[in-house]
Amino acid sequence: MRDMERKFKRDIEDILGTFAKNVNLVVVRERLASVKNKVLVLSGKGGLGKSTVSAMLGLTLALDDSKEVGFLDIDICGPSQPRVLGTAEEKVHSSGVGWSPVL
Template identity: 60%
Template sequence: MASVKHKILVLSGKGGVGKSTFSAQLSFAQAAMDFQVGLLDIDICGPRIPKMLGLEGQDIHQSNLGWSPVYVESNLGVMSIGFMLPNPDEAVIWRGPRKNGLIKFLKDGILGRA
């Protein structure tokens, strides 16, 4: 992530306030301005970004450079735990080191090469 010049973190302690909706719209707006945009969905308990963007059923692929995101547009790549779940409607109920390890895995795999 050190090579990523600008990062925007969208978070809230409360669910259902529009974090995913806002993040998706912000990503599309930035991509429309010809920026290279990466949207990392680390909502482990209910990843909605794939469904919201019509990307359900898409596969992510691993190469020697890391995980390749799913591209919505040529300059908007998306990575989500939702791409790795066998059933996107089931939540992943992980806590502590396991949850932190997954977030690090996603971050290093996609953003580590940016």
């Protein structure tokens, strides 16, 4: 398990760069434990529309005011969510409690 956590931490550092220095895997695990439903959209092949499906699914679920929705694009080759959602010019807002939504 420790080896897997170390690899995950390295992968996070590769993806997030300087933001990764503040990643505490214990806190991430605890916060994810409180999330009732998690949906993964994944495939080993590129160009299938995973980012588009993820964005549309997230936006559709968010139409229900009783739901809190968030999603994270961890496309190592270049996350396209900012382009899909029209937020490419937004900057990541981080604080002591995490990242703030830009949309």
